Amino acid sequence: MLFEVMSGSLAPPETPGVCYRRWRTVAFDGCSSIKAPDRPRLRTVLGKSRNQQGDASYPALRLTALCETGTRGLLAAVFGSCSVGELASATALLGHLNPKMLLLADRGFDADTFLSSVSDTGAQYLVRLRSSRRPLIETVLSDGSYLTHLSGRPVRIIVATVTAICADGKKVSDSYQLATTLLDPVNDPAGVLVRLYHERWEVESAFYALRHTLQDGRVLRSCDPAGLEQELWSSLIVYQLLRRAMTDAALGRPGTDPDRMSFTVALESARNQVTTASGIDGCEINPTAPGTIGGAVPTAQMPPRRTRLSIRKVKCSTSRYAGKADDDRAMTSTNVVRLAIDIHDGHIAFPSAPTYTPAQDEQLTASRSRRKEQLIQLLQTVPRPLLDSPRDRSFPRPPQAQRHRRSALPVGAVRSTGTDRSRRLHPAPGVGRSSPPRTRRTHGERTHDRPPSGTSWTIMEGPRNPARLGLPTLPTPQSGQRTLSLGPPRRHRTQRTRRLHPHPTCPRIARFDQR
Structure with missing residues (x-):
C-alpha cells in the first residue's frame, strides 16, 4: 500500500525536538471526529453513535495513529468503526515500535496488558495513569518517584502536581501520575x-x-465502504507528503524545529502549484524557489x-460530551507566567497506601481469594427465601415484593392499603372465607359494618406471609392463639383512632382493639 511506503520517520535524530536523549x-492517540x-x-x-439527544447525525470513523511528535509525521495508522476502542486499535500498531523509541500516551492506554506488550517490543514508555x-510502593527514589511492578515488570511511578500561574494572578493546578x-x-x-510528557499533545x-x-x-464523500477506505487513505498520504x-x-535551515513550520502555508502552496500546473512541461523546479513549499514555509x-x-470547551451544541462546570480555567486563552512542578513522595501522596513487599502482596492476594471462595460457599448453603426477603424496614422494598403485596397475605390478616391507611379485615383461620366488612366513610368519619356473631379477627402488621418467606408459622387460634372478638361497631372521632397492640408471640402480629 502506498501509505506504508510514505509513512515513517521524517527527520534524523539530531533534529531539534525529535528525540529525548537517544x-x-x-x-499514540485516536480521533473519532471523522464523519x-x-x-x-x-x-x-x-x-x-448515540448521545443524550439520540442518534448522531453521521456515522463516525475512529482513526488511531502512531505519530512522531517532533515532526508530526505518521508512522502507522488504522481506522474503523467507533465501536472498536483506541486501546484495541493501538494494539494492532505495536509492531511499528522499536527499541529506539519512547512512547508517550494518555490515560486511555494505561492497561497493564498493553504496557507489557509495549515493553515486549523493546521500546520505552511514559504513560499517564x-x-x-x-500502585504498590516498593522503593522510594531520591527525586520522590518510587519503583513498583506492573504485571511483573519493574516500573517507575512519578506523582506530580503542576501549577500554572497566569498573567492575571490566577493559579490553576492539576495532578499527574506517570x-x-x-x-x-x-x-x-x-x-x-x-x-x-507535554510533547504528547503534538x-x-x-x-x-x-x-x-x-x-x-x-x-x-464516498457512499461505499471500499471507496470510503480509499478516500481516507488518500487523505493520509497527502498529509504525510506535506509533512515530509x-x-x-526545516532541515535546510540547521537548528530549526520542524513543528514551527506552518501546515496551512504548506497546503496553500501545494494547491497553488497544482492549480498553475508547475513543472508539467518537464522542467525541473527548484525546491526552494518562491511559490514552492520549500520556499514558502521557511519564510513564514x-x-x-x-x-x-x-478551558476545554464543547464547540458542538449537540456533542455527546457534557461540559465541566467546575473547571477553574479561563474561558479564553491566557498566558502562563510561571509553571511550578511539585514531585510528591509516594508515601506523602498516598498516606493510606500500604507498603508491602512482593511476597507479602502475593500472600494478601491468596488470602483474598480464599475469603471469596468461602463467601461463595456460604451463600450457596443459605436457603434462597432468606436471601430474597429482607426483614428490616430500613431497607427499601424490592419491586417483586411490591407486585405480590396483595397475594402474599394469608387469610386472617389485616393489611394497610390506600393513602389513608384504611384497613381491610379478613376472617381468621377456622372461621371460613366470608367476605370482610366493608369500610364506608360518612362526613369525614369511618365506620365498620358489624361482622357475623362470634367471628374472630387477627391483624398482621406487615405485607408478607411468614410461611412464604421461610419463617416459622405462628400457631392458629385453635392451638391456643389469643384472639379478640369484635364488639359492636362504633363511630370514631378521627380516621386513625384504632390502636394496635403487640402480639405476645411475634412483634409483627398485632391485635385490633376496637372499643
Missing part, C-alpha cells in the same frame, strides 16, 4: 519527564491539521510557542 519520541455519509451500506459497517490507580520504564532518577529526573495538533485544515471539517516537504524545508515560520492555557 530515543525518538512517538505518541461518513449517512447511507445504509455505511451504517451497516460503521453504525451510529488514572488517578484511581494506587508510569515509565526509565528507572534511573539521575539520568532521567522526574521533573524532566513531567515536562517531556499528536493532537496532527489530528487537527488532518481533520480541520486538510479536510476542512467536511463529511467524506515541511521537514525537508510560526513564532516560538508561548505557554498558555484555556
